[in-house]
Amino acid sequence: MEILLDEDVPLPLGSLLQCLLSSHTIKHAQELGWKGKKDSVVFRDAGQRGFKAIVTNDKGQLNDPQLCDAIRRAGIHHIRYAQLNGIEGLARAAGAVVAALPAVIRLLEQSDGQRLVQIKGIDPRDRFTSVDPRRNPPPYWKN
Secondary structure, eight states: OEEEEOTTSOHHHHHHHHHHTTTSEEEETTTTTOTTOOHHHHHHHHHHTTOOEEEEOOTTGGGOHHHHHHHHHHTOEEEEOOOOSHHHHHHHHHHHHHHHHHHHHHHHHHOSSOOEEEOOOOOGGGSOOOOOTTTSOOTTOOO
């Protein structure tokens, strides 16, 4: 499957996704010289060039009836995710995309038509645990 990363997706994410999805082709809009193209034109051109899916963090696209029509006409799968500001927002968004995209692509390969996919973000409140072994030593901790 050929997958297009929209220009709002961080460029370095493409290399990581290509490693994870090595049997697929991942291209970034910037690599194609599509930076600054209107979204409706990107969808049309992506469909015409054989892309099967686009990944974007432009959360407003599906609120625009004209863009929805352009996505529908292009016939490509639309995969979106949210990204908060700052380096931590970028890290959580990248982690969510990397963790979800292999399963999303498997789903899309089996689908019988166009899909609109929203990747859920990583909850920053439940990402790790921490133990102070001096106060509450776990069973595996030996003094």
